[in-house]
Amino acid sequence: MSQSTQLTDTGQLKHFLSIDGLSKALLTEILDTAESFIEVGERKIRKVPLLRGKTVVNLFFEASTRTRSTFELAAKRLSADVLNLNISTSATSKGESLSDTLLNLEAMASDMFIVRHSQSGAPHFIAESVTPGVGIINAGDGWHAHPTQAMLDMLTIRQNKGTFDGLRVAIIGDIMHSRVARSQIQALNTLGASEVRIIAPSTLLPPEVESLGVNVYHQLHSGLNDIDVVIMLRLQRERMQGALLPSEQEYFQQYGLTQEALANAKPDAIVMHPGPINRGVEIESAVADGTQSVILDQVTNGIAVRMAVMSMAMSGQTQERNALTQGA
Amino acid sequence: MSQSTQLTDTGQLKHFLSIDGLSKALLTEILDTAESFIEVGERKIRKVPLLRGKTVVNLFFEASTRTRSTFELAAKRLSADVLNLNISTSATSKGESLSDTLLNLEAMASDMFIVRHSQSGAPHFIAESVTPGVGIINAGDGWHAHPTQAMLDMLTIRQNKGTFDGLRVAIIGDIMHSRVARSQIQALNTLGASEVRIIAPSTLLPPEVESLGVNVYHQLHSGLNDIDVVIMLRLQRERMQGALLPSEQEYFQQYGLTQEALANAKPDAIVMHPGPINRGVEIESAVADGTQSVILDQVTNGIAVRMAVMSMAMSGQTQERNALTQGA
Amino acid sequence: MSQSTQLTDTGQLKHFLSIDGLSKALLTEILDTAESFIEVGERKIRKVPLLRGKTVVNLFFEASTRTRSTFELAAKRLSADVLNLNISTSATSKGESLSDTLLNLEAMASDMFIVRHSQSGAPHFIAESVTPGVGIINAGDGWHAHPTQAMLDMLTIRQNKGTFDGLRVAIIGDIMHSRVARSQIQALNTLGASEVRIIAPSTLLPPEVESLGVNVYHQLHSGLNDIDVVIMLRLQRERMQGALLPSEQEYFQQYGLTQEALANAKPDAIVMHPGPINRGVEIESAVADGTQSVILDQVTNGIAVRMAVMSMAMSGQTQERNALTQGA
Numbered sequence: 001m002s003q004s005t006q007l008t009d010t011g012q013l014k015h016f017l018s019i020d021g022l023s024k025a026l027l028t029e030i031l032d033t034a035e036s037f038i039e040v041g042e043r044k045i046r047k048v049p050l051l052r053g054k055t056v057v058n059l060f061f062e063a064s065t066r067t068r069s070t071f072e073l074a075a076k077r078l079s080a081d082v083l084n085l086n087i088s089t090s091a092t093s094k095g096e097s098l099s100d101t102l103l104n105l106e107a108m109a110s111d112m113f114i115v116r117h118s119q120s121g122a123p124h125f126i127a128e129s130v131t132p133g134v135g136i137i138n139a140g141d142g143w144h145a146h147p148t149q150a151m152l153d154m155l156t157i158r159q160n161k162g163t164f165d166g167l168r169v170a171i172i173g174d175i176m177h178s179r180v181a182r183s184q185i186q187a188l189n190t191l192g193a194s195e196v197r198i199i200a201p202s203t204l205l206p207p208e209v210e211s212l213g214v215n216v217y218h219q220l221h222s223g224l225n226d227i228d229v230v231i232m233l234r235l236q237r238e239r240m241q242g243a244l245l246p247s248e249q250e251y252f253q254q255y256g257l258t259q260e261a262l263a264n265a266k267p268d269a270i271v272m273h274p275g276p277i278n279r280g281v282e283i284e285s286a287v288a289d290g291t292q293s294v295i296l297d298q299v300t301n302g303i304a305v306r307m308a309v310m311s312m313a314m315s316g317q318t319q320e321r322n323a324l325t326q327g328a
Numbered sequence: 329m330s331q332s333t334q335l336t337d338t339g340q341l342k343h344f345l346s347i348d349g350l351s352k353a354l355l356t357e358i359l360d361t362a363e364s365f366i367e368v369g370e371r372k373i374r375k376v377p378l379l380r381g382k383t384v385v386n387l388f389f390e391a392s393t394r395t396r397s398t399f400e401l402a403a404k405r406l407s408a409d410v411l412n413l414n415i416s417t418s419a420t421s422k423g424e425s426l427s428d429t430l431l432n433l434e435a436m437a438s439d440m441f442i443v444r445h446s447q448s449g450a451p452h453f454i455a456e457s458v459t460p461g462v463g464i465i466n467a468g469d470g471w472h473a474h475p476t477q478a479m480l481d482m483l484t485i486r487q488n489k490g491t492f493d494g495l496r497v498a499i500i501g502d503i504m505h506s507r508v509a510r511s512q513i514q515a516l517n518t519l520g521a522s523e524v525r526i527i528a529p530s531t532l533l534p535p536e537v538e539s540l541g542v543n544v545y546h547q548l549h550s551g552l553n554d555i556d557v558v559i560m561l562r563l564q565r566e567r568m569q570g571a572l573l574p575s576e577q578e579y580f581q582q583y584g585l586t587q588e589a590l591a592n593a594k595p596d597a598i599v600m601h602p603g604p605i606n607r608g609v610e611i612e613s614a615v616a617d618g619t620q621s622v623i624l625d626q627v628t629n630g631i632a633v634r635m636a637v638m639s640m641a642m643s644g645q646t647q648e649r650n651a652l653t654q655g656a
Numbered sequence: 657m658s659q660s661t662q663l664t665d666t667g668q669l670k671h672f673l674s675i676d677g678l679s680k681a682l683l684t685e686i687l688d689t690a691e692s693f694i695e696v697g698e699r700k701i702r703k704v705p706l707l708r709g710k711t712v713v714n715l716f717f718e719a720s721t722r723t724r725s726t727f728e729l730a731a732k733r734l735s736a737d738v739l740n741l742n743i744s745t746s747a748t749s750k751g752e753s754l755s756d757t758l759l760n761l762e763a764m765a766s767d768m769f770i771v772r773h774s775q776s777g778a779p780h781f782i783a784e785s786v787t788p789g790v791g792i793i794n795a796g797d798g799w800h801a802h803p804t805q806a807m808l809d810m811l812t813i814r815q816n817k818g819t820f821d822g823l824r825v826a827i828i829g830d831i832m833h834s835r836v837a838r839s840q841i842q843a844l845n846t847l848g849a850s851e852v853r854i855i856a857p858s859t860l861l862p863p864e865v866e867s868l869g870v871n872v873y874h875q876l877h878s879g880l881n882d883i884d885v886v887i888m889l890r891l892q893r894e895r896m897q898g899a900l901l902p903s904e905q906e907y908f909q910q911y912g913l914t915q916e917a918l919a920n921a922k923p924d925a926i927v928m929h930p931g932p933i934n935r936g937v938e939i940e941s942a943v944a945d946g947t948q949s950v951i952l953d954q955v956t957n958g959i960a961v962r963m964a965v966m967s968m969a970m971s972g973q974t975q976e977r978n979a980l981t982q983g984a
Contacts, residue, residue, distance in 0.1 A: 041437045046381045046382070047381045052701060054702070065413060065414075066432070073411060076409040081733075085721060100932060100933055101932075106952075107952040109697045109698075110729075298435075299432050299436060302436075372974075373709030374765065375708075375709045398764060604757075604760075627764055628764070631764055
């Protein structure tokens with residue numbers, strides 16, 4: 001999978017499934033394109049006609065109003081028509097297989113699927129099993145990847161720090177179950193950050209975590225030393241029921257980002273969080289709402305990044321189709 | 329709240345939260361603007377480009393297909409993009425606070441929220457807690473207000489009676505639990521109706537009802553004497569379970585609008601109802617479908633009035649933003 | 657009902673409720689119009705402005721994501737605004753009657769209702785009870801009719817066979833409960849097929865089935881002799897619980913379309929299925945995915961046929977309204 005699945009023969013994006021296998025140049029192109037769409041969001045007329053007449057299908061096998069809404073807004077700002085399909089309540093419940101559902105959607109002449117699925121790898125499977133001409137954007141699959149979230153985080157870092165060179169970034173929380181963390185680590189390493197640190201209890205680390213290219217810390221205060229960017233993960237409260245974590249109070253005491261803890265990072269460190277925030281669980285309100293927080297910039301950047309990957313992948317699809325037509 | 333929250337410094341509408349505090353001139357401007365949109369609904373092409381490129385979010389914390397649909401239609405006729413969010417099933421269920429949800433929505437660069445909430449005052453809270461640039465339209469909050477419903481009723485009255493001067497209007501039913509009645513009474517008194525009468529059993533009257541500027545009647549027949557406009561309220565059957573009302577039959581006998589009862593009003597009196605109608609409970613079919621009924625005109629006017637307040641509030645937001653930019 | 661309800665005085669389509677009563681010329685016009693929209697689906701910009709400024713309401717009293725999606729896509733490709741209403745969860749649950757709901761929708765100045773209902777005849781009732789100017793498209797009513805499904809099947813047959821003259825068509829499965837089969841039989845007979853065969857166990861045949869203009873077979877192999885077009889029906893697994901059918905295994909053994917069974921039809925026979933497919937129940941995967949299968953063409957044709965009937969009915973409505981205006 002990876003490079004050959006996501007890219008055209010000439011190296012353009014045609015799906016957006018994973019950060020894995022994408023070059024620094026391509027990630028930078030995504031950020032530059034997104035930057036140009038930020039300006040669109042500030043205009044009086046917020047639409048550009050790049051996807052006019054195209055149909056984008058939100059194919060959510062796992063409910064997520066927030067992510068679905070940002071993709072819907074992004075698609076509409078590109079002038080696409082949007083179809084929302086909550087697949088769990090649809091044809092699959094009539095006993096139809098996933099690939100039959102997809103073939104049907106494709107026969108409806110849709111141009112792009114935004115796929116969210118609880119199974120790792122589902123968007124790759126879809127990208128490989130649908131015919132040419134339909135771009136697939138991964139909107140989160142299992143514990144595997146959430147590449148648009150990672151790229152909106154990268155855009156937010158670049159806006160605030162100018163460059164990734166020399167940056168030390170700490171990711172704090174439940175790394176094991178986080179598709180966001182996996183994508184962030186790959187993006188930061190590809191874009192040239194000096195160091196990616198993971199700060200978490202050992203029960204929330206994936207096996208062989210160092211192989212991801214990170215340094216592991218178990219103490220919040222020492223882990224934040226010299227840090228330029230603090231990325232908090234959302235604590236999945238469901239996991240509390242299991243034996244992985246003792247209690248919310250205890251977690252907050254050890255890993256909750258307070259102003260006191262943040263004082264260990266560089267004075268101009270920025271604080272990020274993918275939302276929704278559990279105030280008082282993984283982050284203190286004074287920090288979430290403080291001057292170092294760029295959490296709401298992340299949301300704004302989310303629309304721009306999604307516009308960027310959608311328009312780039314659509315352009316890659318078109319290019320490939322034209323190449324096929326000429327080759328035939 | 330009221331005037332300072334809803335209006336710009338130069339007295340233009342920038343939110344539409346409540347009739348309370350709005351001048352006769354402003355209410356008349358809403359009616360005149362709505363009148364001009366009636367014509368749009370009759371055109372072959374029903375769209376006007378006033379909100380092109382703007383994003384309107386239907387933020388419904390309380391389900392209402394009917395109200396949501398009319399706002400969605402109104403927004404689309406103004407060429408806006410519409411995002412429907414049923415918040416009860418969304419992020420708040422993940423433990424996110426209302427103000428965090430709103431900050432996120434606002435960071436998505438939405439231009440207007442249509443808010444329905446079971447708590448009185450929620451739209452005011454939202455209008456005061458979101459940053460400049462996002463207009464809030466109250467689509468019904470608790471027992472407090474439903475100002476677009478009141479204004480579509482006013483438009484229907486003006487279309488049929490020409491003026492409010494000298495008009496005697498009766499509102500019949502469960503006043504205590506009715507946000508519609510509160511908004512109607514304020515609008516009628518502001519627009520200069522001669523008399524607003526309330527006809528209801530004492531168990532369905534709010535405390536200190538006379539302070540609202542109404543005359544109270546407990547008998548339907550005597551209450552309808554000399555009346556020009558009869559406004560029925562919808563009986564919430566849920567309330568029957570409590571001790572507030574004896575039975576549907578008994579209620580209909582005392583307060584149900586029959587042709588016989590209607591004969592006590594002026595011969596050219598019009599009959600209104602916000603829908604959905606409980607036939608045989610608060611109104612007889614012969615009246616609901618009779619020549620004096622203007623119930624379906626109310627629905628048509630609902631689209632036009634919602635187009636009016638949305639376009640006026642958007643224009644107020646733009647004006648305020650321009651003023652801020654020049655002042656900065 | 658039938659002709660007088662569906663057609664204008666000059667014989668143009670103004671609703672699309674049933675194949676029954678429509679002429680060969682009109683069905684051919686639908687197919688020709690759909691053919692022209694196939695080309696739209698293949699364009700870079702897939703939209704045509706035929707329904708610009710019009711509001712199409714998906715009025716689904718019975719959930720069906722698949723059918724709703726194809727109508728939504730078709731309407732958007734015609735540039736209409738689409739409002740999705742799931743009526744089961746809406747006003748009717750507040751005790752409002754169907755006709756009150758419809759009057760309200762009509763007062764919202766909608767132009768077309770796409771109606772799906774579990775009661776046979778509901779779309780006819782709606783067509784007859786709403787005022788002029790609102791076109792009704794039947795998207796499936798009870799066991800009665802599913803005329804757009806039948807027409808997309810006819811388009812698929814014509815694309816593959818060129819003509820209906822001399823064609824022998826077999827419809828296989830649960831005829832009794834199938835609104836699709838009823839509409840297909842009427843369309844095939846009207847368009848001039850040589851023979852329509854029904855292949856089913858006697859427990860799944862409607863009473864007086866021969867009066868529909870079909871030949872009945874109970875054996876799959878002999879029934880497929882000399883057949884040009886094989887139309888499979890979807891087996892409703894719910895019916896298995898009753899005494900109508902012994903078991904899935906037994907049904908598949910007798911009526912499941914295998915490659916071996918298909919060998920009894922003509923060598924160039926095509927295989928159709930409305931979807932979703934129950935693989936291994938009514939059809940073998942080797943056949944569903946084989947070279948004779950045109951199942952995915954049916955989906956593509958579904959969009960085009962729905963665009964055709966929507967644009968034709970809208971044009972009929974406009975013509976009738978103009979005639980009324982001039983006559984008045």
